[in-house]
Amino acid sequence: MGLNREQKKTVVSEVSQTMSVAQAAILAEYRGLTVAEVSAFRTSARESGVAVRVVKNSLARRGVAGSQFECLTDHFVGPLVMMTSEDPVALAKIVTEFGKDHEVLKVKVGAMEGALIDDQTIKALARLPGREELLAMLVGTMQAPMNKFVRTLNEIPAQFVRVLTAVRDSREAA
Numbered sequence: 001m002g003l004n005r006e007q008k009k010t011v012v013s014e015v016s017q018t019m020s021v022a023q024a025a026i027l028a029e030y031r032g033l034t035v036a037e038v039s040a041f042r043t044s045a046r047e048s049g050v051a052v053r054v055v056k057n058s059l060a061r062r063g064v065a066g067s068q069f070e071c072l073t074d075h076f077v078g079p080l081v082m083m084t085s086e087d088p089v090a091l092a093k094i095v096t097e098f099g100k101d102h103e104v105l106k107v108k109v110g111a112m113e114g115a116l117i118d119d120q121t122i123k124a125l126a127r128l129p130g131r132e133e134l135l136a137m138l139v140g141t142m143q144a145p146m147n148k149f150v151r152t153l154n155e156i157p158a159q160f161v162r163v164l165t166a167v168r169d170s171r172e173a174a
Contacts, residue, residue, distance in 0.1 A: 008059060015063025015082075018051055024088035024112040025069050026095055026122065030054075030081045032104030038081075041105075045094050050085040068114040075109045088112055092125035 003011065019025065030038065045052045055063070057076035064070055085091035092110075099105050110117040117125075129137070 003056075011055060011059050012062045015053070015055055015060055016067065018053070018084050019064055019067045019069050021086060022051075022069070022084035023086050024091050024110060024117075025072065025082065025084045026091060026110040027072060027075055027080045027082055027108045028095065028099075029078060029106045029108055030104070031079050033102060037102060041094075041098050041102075044098070045083065048085075048090045048094050049087060050083055050091050050094050052081060052083050054079075054081050069111045071114060071116050072109065072111050080108065081105075087131050089125055089128050089130050092122045092128075093130065096123055096126035 033041075042052045057078075057080065060076050060080075060082060061073050064072055083091060083095060095105075095107060099107065107119045107122055110122050
């Protein structure tokens with residue numbers, strides 16, 4: 001059953017809207033995956049903030065026209081799943097982890113900031129710490145000087161108490 005003209009316009013506008021907020025996109029060939037595997041992939045991707053969509057290639061070409069992902073236009077060939085995300089690292093991690101267990105999912109190409117990225121770049125992105133980890137490291141770095149200052153201030157009364165204890169012990173021994 002084909003889509004009528006209005007449905008096609010809706011699909012193109014949805015793809016355009018998705019691409020307008022995305023920071024990265026990956027196209028992968030999904031031939032050989034079962035429906036259950038694709039559903040599991042979509043569920044895990046959704047939990048990480050990754051949008052997964054299968055769209056007719058002609059409609060996808062129209063959807064990316066005029067966006068930073070226009071460089072993907074020539075790569076919409078064959079059965080592809082299109083994945084987009086505001087977090088490029090999360091997108092790369094989802095694709096890489098799923099690809100380890102399901103070798104039939106073949107990454108064809110990706111795009112980030114208007115430039116094409118290959119499979120090796122996607123794997124390198126997947127090895128980077130995620131957004132939450134980076135924020136935690138930033139907070140730890142910002143918190144370290146304050147913690148050291150508090151420990152230094154706390155050391156003065158603690159040292160005073162240790163001196164008093166040592167004086168008390170020496171008087172008791174004498």
